[in-house]
Amino acid sequence: MAKGIKNEVAIIGMGCTRFGELWNKSGADLIIEAFQEALADANMDKKAIEAVWFSNCFEEINFGKSGIPLPRTLKLPFLPVTRIENFCASGSDGFRNACYAVASGACDIALAIGAEKLKDTGYGGLPDFGTVMGSENRMLFPNVTAPGGFAMTATAYFAKYGLSAEEGKRVLSRISVKSHHNGTLNPKAHLRREITIEQAMKAPIVAWPLGLFDCCGVSDGAACAIICRTDMAKQFRKDPVYVKALQIAATSGEELGYQDWDITHIKTTRQAAERAYKEAGITKPREEISMMEVHDCFSITEFVTYEDLMISPEGKAREDVESGFFDLDGRIPCQPDGGLKCFGHPIGASGLRMIYEMYKQLQGKADKRQINNPRIGLTHNLGGFPSMSVVSLVIVGNTL
Amino acid sequence: MNRKVIFEQMGWFNPATAAVARGEKAVANYDEDTVTMAVAAAMDCLDGLSRDGAGGLYLASTSLPFAQRQNAVIVSEALDFPAGVRTADFTGTLKGGTTALLAALDAAGAEGSGPFLVAASESRVGKPGSSQEHTFGDGAAALLVGRENVIAEFKGSFSVSHDFVDYRRLNEERFEHGWEERWIREEGYGKIIPEAALGLAKKYRLKPGDFARIVIGCPVAALVAGLGKGMGARPEQIQDNLAASAGDTGTALPLMMLVAAIEQSKPGDKILVLSYGNGSDALYFEVTPEIEKRRDRKGISGHLPLRADFTSYGKYLVFRDLIPLEVGIRGEEIAPMAMSVLYREGKSISALVGSRCRTCGTPQYPPQKVCVNPACGAVDDMEPYRFSDKIGKLASYTGDNLAFSLDPPAVYGLVDFKEGGRLFLDITDCQLEKLKVGMPVRMTFRRKYADVRRAIFGYYWKATPA
Secondary structure: OOOOOOOOEEEEEEEEOOOEOOOOOOHHHHHHHHHHHHHHHHOOOHHHOOEEEEEOOOOOOOOOOOOOHHHHHHOOOOOOEEEEOEOEOHHHHHHHHHHHHHHHOOOOEEEEEEEEEHHHOOOOOOOOOOOOOOHHHHHHOOOOOHHHHHHHHHHHHHHHOOOOHHHHHHHHHHHHHHHHHHHHOOOOOOOOOOOOHHHHHHOOEEEOOEEHHHEOOOOEEEEEEEEEEHHHHHHHOOOOEEEEEEEEEEOOOHHHHOOOOOOOOOHHHHHHHHHHHHHHOOOOHHHHOOEEEOOOOEHHHHHHHHHHOOOOOOOOHHHHHHHOOOOOOOOOOEOOOOHHHHHOOOHHHHHHHHHHHHHHHHOOOOHHHOOOOOOEEEEEEEEEEOOEEEEEEEEEEOOO | OEHHHHHHHHOOOOHHHHHHOOOEOOOOOOOOOHHHHHHHHHHHHHOOOOOOOOOEEEEEOOOOOOOOOOHHHHHHHHOOOOOOOEEEEEOOOOOHHHHHHHHHHHHHHOOOOOOEEEEEEEOOOOOOOOHHHHHEOOEEEEEEEOOOOOOEEEEEEEEEEOOOOOEEOOOOOOOOEEOOHHHHHHHHHHHHHHHHHHHHHHHHOOOHHHOOEEEEOOOOHHHHHHHHHHHOOOHHHEOOOOOOOOOEOHHHHHHHHHHHHHHOOOOOOEEEEEOOOOEEEEEEEEEOHHHHHHOOOOHHHHHHHHOOOOOOHHHHHHHOOOOOOOOHHHHHOOOOOOHHHHHHHOHHHHOOEEEEEOOOOOEEOOOOOEOOOOOOOOEOOEEEEEOOOOOEEEEEEEEEOOOOOOOOOEEEEEEEEOOOOEEEEEEOOOOHHHOOOOOEEEEEEEEEEEEHHHOEEEEEEEEEEO
């Protein structure tokens, strides 16, 4: 029986750039900025780093393939560097690999860093998937985009639970309004303005039934974490954050090829959540989790994730949304930093950005958006589409 | 499309086109061409029939997408015909539809031959400002020709060929050139069609009165009645030439009219078919009692009511690629199609053939080696399973305004089949507002993308409301 990662490793330093349409910053600028913040946070010299995992999805755009661009940028001394690409789950998967390296004893201190420079593509939204999904899929799949892929889950959910388009869009809009509010409190967020439910509901349709305010920002940014063995952590700081669970689940292919999935949830989230709760020793997630950053690439993703994480009962997420359960002053604040929705979504960086917010909250350093005495934070990082996804869950806490 | 839509935009330039700006012309959707329309007609023709033992497939058209890469074999593969068939394109003349039919009758009539499918399909583009822009229509017909279960028995034919240069076009040209229309009417339709008709009547000692229906494949409605009268036929014998409802569908016209005539016939009726184009073919058939078993086909009478109004001339120009269009970065982005993948995957892409697990019976797509059923997981125990003729139900969908489409939004969804299997497909010939989760959909072969720089049209199947 594997003993799992719980309390084996600790985060001792993190960095995260402002996210946004950073026309005047290169990918290298972003990497350096996030890394320097983390080094200062850990009170550490870069020579202490022993191994690196570099997360980046669209390597064609800015960095180029392989792990090489990262050490070239930071001038790291011939370290082991691995590039991780796992769609939008790349950031937290890099973190997972770095944690495992430390836990295995292969090294004492590792760096996980994620960066993405999306705004040099010329695209509004993500670049087309045509060239990245393989030549066979290009011949078989519709010309799917990210909002279209997730919109099908909204259509199916509305149909299953008898929500009219108006009712469904209203509840999804409530989620975006909440995240926009949180984003205004975060100086590093991409989108920093309040919106109303009416604005969200009347916004132009991107992929029916999802409108503009159901979609996250497409941003540039970088984030990173320095990880060490738990027993070393206090050498670096008094308030390290401990890793409680690291789980990742990739589709078996059955969602897209077998009919037992009803499209109203995300199977990989449920699988990863079950394993993560077990690993962390959490039996009642609705009561034990203090806060979350989930992969709200679209409002519908956040909505069904409430149920997939077993926080809201199946079919009942609407009640929790409407009662303010996930608001910043609610029982389990979700997206305290604004989420992908407003902090933005530089793909390779997002998973680490989520952990960054949990880390700052657990240390009581989240300023205007500080949650009262959090103990356990969960991040949920999803790559792909509901019909073929990879989901990475990280659970962290501030006590052993 | 009501021809007035065209006249309102272009009548200022050529007021004489008022004479032809009446009735409707059938306009292919943006994702259709003569190959896909031939498949659509053939799927209706073959509905429920086995492809085993097919002898061949002939495709006639003057508007085929490929000059090199046989178009007929694309149709044959899409229909899941076996590889051991004879395929050929018949092109270059508007009488190609009946010539292909005669060739198939010759071939399939031979002892030991399997049935031949003959499809004629046309989608010509009239130059803006021309009368052809009004009169041309898009359409296709398909007939299965064989020795068994015959619904209309082929009794005989007579052909004439003349280098009568009414319309002409070079390989590299998009639009045709014509000689004076009055000359074409009088010396062309007016003399060549009767020559074939009289030749056949003389050869088989028939009189016009012997035919229940006479198909005169002349696209000019005003001439048809006169031609019939000239042959001594009564008006009720003359088959409607579809000029008001579909337009001049070229090579497909006489076969579409023949299909309509068969639909309207009873056993024992004789049908005369006359085509036109650099000569004329005359064929005659006698309808058999078998017709009663094939009345379930949509055919012409079933398809005409499935029309949707096409009200935008601008959209028509885009669909037929007649104006430059700002397609944006997503429209410019076309992933290269790997011909090796297309050939290796073969029927899975062209004919929507997936696999069914012999162990648990689950149909799946694309064909798998490892069974997708999580409770099964059998390895390498699959048999081919065709989805193209199955009815599915829409499990979910979206209308995507971000994805590039020539007819935005790009509508796509997941389709579940009653017998098992789930496909992720584009949805076409539909309005987003009318879609519902759970509604039945059928499969239709379409042009998925066009990459003209590399001379590639990517064909695949889409779903459409059933």
